[in-house]
Amino acid sequence: MTSLLTATEWEIVGLSLKVSVAAVALTMPFAYGLAWLLARRFPGRMILDAAVHLPLVLPPVVTGWLLLLAFGPNGPAGGWIAAHLGIAFVFRWTGAALAAAVMALPLMVRAMRLSIEAVDHRLVQAARSLGARPWRAFLTITLPLSLPGILAGLMLGFARSLGEFGATITFASNIPGETRTLPLAIYSGLQVPGGEALVTRLAIVSVLLSLAALIVSEWLVRRQGGRRAHVL
Amino acid sequence: MSFELRISRTVGAARIEIDVAAAGAVLGITGPSGAGKTSLLNCVAGLLRPDSGRIVVAGEILFDRATGLDLPPERRRAGYLFQDNRLFPHLKVSDNLSYGEKLSRPEHRWIPPQDVIDLLGIGHLLDRYPATLSGGEARRVALGRALLSAPRFLLLDEPLAHLDAARGEEVMRMIERMRDELHIPMLYVSHVESEVARLADDVVALV
Numbered sequence: 001m002t003s004l005l006t007a008t009e010w011e012i013v014g015l016s017l018k019v020s021v022a023a024v025a026l027t028m029p030f031a032y033g034l035a036w037l038l039a040r041r042f043p044g045r046m047i048l049d050a051a052v053h054l055p056l057v058l059p060p061v062v063t064g065w066l067l068l069l070a071f072g073p074n075g076p077a078g079g080w081i082a083a084h085l086g087i088a089f090v091f092r093w094t095g096a097a098l099a100a101a102v103m104a105l106p107l108m109v110r111a112m113r114l115s116i117e118a119v120d121h122r123l124v125q126a127a128r129s130l131g132a133r134p135w136r137a138f139l140t141i142t143l144p145l146s147l148p149g150i151l152a153g154l155m156l157g158f159a160r161s162l163g164e165f166g167a168t169i170t171f172a173s174n175i176p177g178e179t180r181t182l183p184l185a186i187y188s189g190l191q192v193p194g195g196e197a198l199v200t201r202l203a204i205v206s207v208l209l210s211l212a213a214l215i216v217s218e219w220l221v222r223r224q225g226g227r228r229a230h231v232l
Numbered sequence: 233m234s235f236e237l238r239i240s241r242t243v244g245a246a247r248i249e250i251d252v253a254a255a256g257a258v259l260g261i262t263g264p265s266g267a268g269k270t271s272l273l274n275c276v277a278g279l280l281r282p283d284s285g286r287i288v289v290a291g292e293i294l295f296d297r298a299t300g301l302d303l304p305p306e307r308r309r310a311g312y313l314f315q316d317n318r319l320f321p322h323l324k325v326s327d328n329l330s331y332g333e334k335l336s337r338p339e340h341r342w343i344p345p346q347d348v349i350d351l352l353g354i355g356h357l358l359d360r361y362p363a364t365l366s367g368g369e370a371r372r373v374a375l376g377r378a379l380l381s382a383p384r385f386l387l388l389d390e391p392l393a394h395l396d397a398a399r400g401e402e403v404m405r406m407i408e409r410m411r412d413e414l415h416i417p418m419l420y421v422s423h424v425e426s427e428v429a430r431l432a433d434d435v436v437a438l439v
Contacts, residue, residue: 120318122314122316122318123318123320123321125279125305125318126312126314126318126320127320127331128278128279128304128305128306129277129278129279129305129306129308129310129312130306130331130332130335130377130378130381131306131309131332131335131336131381131382132306132331132335133304133306136335140331141320144322145321145322
C-alpha cells in the first residue's frame with residue numbers, strides 16, 4: 001500500500017483529509033442552524049439566504065481575498081481570534097480549513113434545509129399534542145427525520161472541501177505540508193518539469209476520494225430512507 | 233360542563249363559528265367536507281388559534297381571547313386521533329405508543345400500556361414500523377398512542393374512516409366503553425350522522 005504513493009504524496013493526501021474533515025466539522029453546526037432558520041419565514045430571510053449562498057456564486061479568489069481582509073492577522077476577526085484563541089489562519093492548515101468551510105457552507109445549508117423542509121409539519125403538531133415542548137419535538141421528530149439530509153450535506157461539503165482551490169491559495173497560500181492540499185499540489189506539479197507522474201497519481205487519488213464520498217452518502221441516505229419513505 | 237366551545241375562526245375563504253355548551257361526555261360534530269370540523273378540533277388541541285372566543289373543556293379554560301389565555305398544545309392534554317393518524321415514521325409501533333406516555337406525568341396516567349395494547353389488539357405489531365401497517369392497524373396504533381398520553385379528553389377525527397365494517401364496529405364499542413366506564417369527555421367528528429347519533433349525547437352540525 002505505502003509504495004503506491006511517495007511519503008510526500010501521502011502527506012498531501014493526509015493533509016487534504018485533515019483539512020476537509022476539520023472544515024466539515026467546523027461548518028456542520030452552523031450549517032444546520034442556518035438551514036433550520038432558513039426553513040422558516042422571518043423578515044430578512046432573503047438577505048441571509050443570499051449571504052449564505054454568496055461563496056457559491058462569487059469567484060473563489062474574491063472569497064479568499066475577503067477572508068484575508070476579515071481573518072488575516074490585521075483583520076477584525078483574525079486579530080480577535082489570534083489574541084483570544086491563539087489560532088492563526090494565514091499560511092496555516094487552519095486557514096485552508098477555514099477557506100474550505102466557507103466554500104462548503106452553501107452546499108451543506110442547501111441539502112440540510114431541503115431535508116428540514118421535507119419533514120411533515122403535521123408530525124411536529126402530533127408530537128406537540130402528545131405533550132412535547134417545541135424543542136423536544138425538534139429533537140425527537142425534526143432532527144432524526146432530517147438525518148438523511150444532514151448526511152448528504154456532510155458528504156457534499158466534504159467533497160467540496162477536498163476540491164477547494166481558489167479561496168485556499170488566495171487566503172492561506174500554497175505551503176508544502178501546511179496548506180498544499182490535493183488540488184494545490186496538482187497545480188504545483190503542473191508548474192514544474194517532470195511533475196506529470198505526481199499529478200497523475202494525485203488526480204487518481206482525488207477521483208477515488210470523491211467517488212467514495214458520493215457512494216457513502218448515497219448509501220447512508222438510502223439506508224435511512226428505506227423505512228422512512230412513507231408518512232402514515 | 234364537558235365542553236364549552238364559543239369560537240370563530242376564518243380559514244381561507246371559510247368561516248367557522250360554533251357556540252355550544254354541552255354537559256354530556258360525548259359531543260358529536262357533523263357536517264359536510266370542508267365545513268371546518270378538523271379546524272375546530274385543531275382549535276381545541278391548540279394547533280390553530282381562534283380569532284375570538286373561548287374554549288373550556290371539563291372545567292379547564294384552554295383558550296380565552298378576552299384574558300389572552302392560550303395554553304400551548306403540550307399543556308392541553310388532548311388525546312388527538314388525527315384523521316391521517318400521523319404516526320412517527322422513524323419510530324417502531326412500541327415507541328410511537330410510548331411517545332406521549334413518557335412525556336406525561338405519572339399521576340395523570342389512567343390506563344396501563346398493556347391494557348391499551350390488549351384493548352386494541354395491537355400486540356403483534358409492536359416491533360413494526362408504521363410504513364408496514366395496514367390502514368386499520370395504523371388507526372388503532374394512533375388511537376393507542378393518544379390514549380396512553382394521559383389525556384383529559386379525546387379529540388376523535390373520523391375514527392372509523394379506513395376501517396372495515398367489523399373493525400369499525402369494534403372501535404365503536406371501544407369508544408362506547410371509554411364513554412361509559414371512564415367518563416372521559418370526547419369530541420367526536422364524523423360526516424356519518426348515524427355514527428354520531430349512536431355515540432353522542434349532544435350533536436352540533438357545522439354548515
